[in-house]
Amino acid sequence: MAAPMELSCWGGDWGLPSLHPESLTVMAYAKFSGAPLTVNTISNSWRAPKGDVPVLISEDIVISQPAKILNFLRKQKYNADYELSAKQGADTLAYIALLEEKLLPALLHTFWVEAENYCSVTKPWFASRIPFPLSLYLPGKMSREALNRILLTRGGPPPYSLTEVEAQIYRDAKECLNLLSKRLGTSQFFFGHTPTTLDAFVFGFLAPIYKVCFPRVQLQEHLKQLPNLCRFCDDILTCYFRLTVSGHSPAGQDTADANLQKLTQLVNKESNLIEKMDDNLRKSPQHPPRKLTTLKLAAGGEESSPLNRLSP
Amino acid sequence: ATLCFQAFLQMCNLPIQVVCRANAEYMSPSGKLPFIHVGNQVVSELGPIVQFVKAKGHSLSDGLDEVQKAEMKAYMELVNNMLLTAELYLQWCDDVTVEEITHPRYGSPYPWPLNRILSYQKQWEVRRKMKAIGWAGKTLEQVLEDVDQCCQALSQRLGTQQYFFNKQPTELDALVFGHLFTILTTQLTTDELSEKVKNYSNLTAFCRRIEQQYFEGHDKDSSATVAARSAKRSLLR
Numbered sequence: 001m002a003a004p005m006e007l008s009c010w011g012g013d014w015g016l017p018s019l020h021p022e023s024l025t026v027m028a029y030a031k032f033s034g035a036p037l038t039v040n041t042i043s044n045s046w047r048a049p050k051g052d053v054p055v056l057i058s059e060d061i062v063i064s065q066p067a068k069i070l071n072f073l074r075k076q077k078y079n080a081d082y083e084l085s086a087k088q089g090a091d092t093l094a095y096i097a098l099l100e101e102k103l104l105p106a107l108l109h110t111f112w113v114e115a116e117n118y119c120s121v122t123k124p125w126f127a128s129r130i131p132f133p134l135s136l137y138l139p140g141k142m143s144r145e146a147l148n149r150i151l152l153t154r155g156g157p158p159p160y161s162l163t164e165v166e167a168q169i170y171r172d173a174k175e176c177l178n179l180l181s182k183r184l185g186t187s188q189f190f191f192g193h194t195p196t197t198l199d200a201f202v203f204g205f206l207a208p209i210y211k212v213c214f215p216r217v218q219l220q221e222h223l224k225q226l227p228n229l230c231r232f233c234d235d236i237l238t239c240y241f242r243l244t245v246s247g248h249s250p251a252g253q254d255t256a257d258a259n260l261q262k263l264t265q266l267v268n269k270e271s272n273l274i275e276k277m278d279d280n281l282r283k284s285p286q287h288p289p290r291k292l293t294t295l296k297l298a299a300g301g302e303e304s305s306p307l308n309r310l311s312p
Numbered sequence: 313a314t315l316c317f318q319a320f321l322q323m324c325n326l327p328i329q330v331v332c333r334a335n336a337e338y339m340s341p342s343g344k345l346p347f348i349h350v351g352n353q354v355v356s357e358l359g360p361i362v363q364f365v366k367a368k369g370h371s372l373s374d375g376l377d378e379v380q381k382a383e384m385k386a387y388m389e390l391v392n393n394m395l396l397t398a399e400l401y402l403q404w405c406d407d408v409t410v411e412e413i414t415h416p417r418y419g420s421p422y423p424w425p426l427n428r429i430l431s432y433q434k435q436w437e438v439r440r441k442m443k444a445i446g447w448a449g450k451t452l453e454q455v456l457e458d459v460d461q462c463c464q465a466l467s468q469r470l471g472t473q474q475y476f477f478n479k480q481p482t483e484l485d486a487l488v489f490g491h492l493f494t495i496l497t498t499q500l501t502t503d504e505l506s507e508k509v510k511n512y513s514n515l516t517a518f519c520r521r522i523e524q525q526y527f528e529g530h531d532k533d534s535s536a537t538v539a540a541r542s543a544k545r546s547l548l549r
Contacts, residue, residue, distance in 0.1 A: 087471070094387045094390040095386045098386040100393060153444065179382040
């Protein structure tokens with residue numbers, strides 16, 4: 001309990017503390033069990049992520065998979081399942097297996113394989129958080145691994161066409177969501193009033209589907225038709241992560257400030273460039289001087305409007 | 313896996329005949345074994361077979377409510393996820409077992425070099441799959457621990473009941489029986505896997521009960537059990 005624990009994982013956006021399901025599961029479990037965890041999100045300045053993320057580092061021990069991390073936390077006496085009966089513990093294992101078999105392929109597909117989603121959202125987001133040379137390679141690798149996993153576990157010989165596999169995995173995912181909704185019913189968490197490991201896993205898998213804005217969103221639309229699951233995610237976000245639905249948080253302010261700084265720098269650079277263009281224009285005799293004033297005003301206008309857009 | 317189906321169909325009171333074929337994997341529409349051949353229809357894999365049987369009017373899980381059905385599906389996934397993968401791991405990724413048992417068994421219907429080629433091909437396929445789901449890095453001890461956890465969960469869920477849900481057997485019972493019976497009766501280089509299952513007395517009692525009830529009741533069923541055992545020997549999933 002005394003040893004400080006550090007978790008490095010992917011950061012968040014769209015109101016979530018993390019976009020990565022496994023990272024989110026570990027973070028949620030830590031909140032539920034009260035484990036004091038310092039979360040380091042992987043950003044451009046961090047050392048390159050190698051292999052498995054999330055990674056828990058406590059003194060000299062390095063642990064990488066969510067199940068193992070949760071086991072370690074339990075051994076350190078941060079146990080969210082303390083009040084569960086043996087049968088409920090067994091149910092937890094079974095439902096986690098259900099999530100991994102039925103929901104995970106569709107989740108991976110939505111994030112990493114669906115071309116529009118991958119190119120417009122996933123790849124730029126992850127690439128912006130990975131240091132330069134790796135950002136060209138790592139998202140592609142993650143995408144290939146996701147596709148591989150889907151095909152090997154669902155493709156089966158003889159190889160179905162990708163569209164048939166896709167249809168099958170989305171059907172399974174929707175069925176899984178329906179089953180989860182039935183199991184949750186009207187209670188606040190899956191086993192009564194306190195959240196447990198199962199809640200952490202379900203939250204980890206559902207929240208990215210629920211919140212991330214993708215162009216192709218069939219799974220999100222299906223999820224939105226199950227109001228108790230949406231309420232479940234929102235409850236955990238507001239109670240345990242202190243995020244409002246719009247996505248601003250005390251920690252988020254820092255990133256907003258950092259973004260503001262970066263944008264100001266960019267705009268300054270742009271205005272420097274524009275000034276240089278002005279000089280060039282002044283030197284050339286063909287352009288009349290009155291255009292200079294309009295350029296300067298335009299530069300001033302550009303400077304103020306992005307700042308306006310940023311303020312909440 | 314063959315046994316799961318037989319158990320399921322026996323539970324539905326549908327008579328079946330088990331046939332062993334070397335090219336069974338190719339005859340199956342999805343490439344997965346086993347499959348059933350009814351009239352002019354061929355159906356493979358547990359899910360579609362259950363649906364097919366349901367469409368014909370036999371179903372084991374009608375008496376369950378929605379939450380129980382969700383639980384049943386979850387437990388079936390657990391069994392598939394853990395037990396099936398562990399069985400595959402043991403057959404194809406544990407070097408000792410592969411050399412002594414799997415290669416000869418898988419290649420036995422074929423002449424020389426084909427038997428080695430086909431079994432290496434299958435091994436490569438299975439190892440790729442293990443790598444994709446993250447089991448490639450697991451040692452045998454870790455796999456056995458996972459099996460133990462799974463059996464513990466099943467044992468706790470079964471408790472002192474006769475079947476997993478009330479007094480009627482369901483698809484889950486058939487599936488669990490198939491896997492556990494296979495683990496308990498197949499000869500491997502070590503007995504560790506079957507020892508893990510034997511630790512849970514209610515699970516072994518469960519297997520024995522189903523075997524007695526559904527497999528040793530009738531005359532032709534004794535030949536079905538013999539055929540089932542030889543099916544395990546010459547057909548691999």
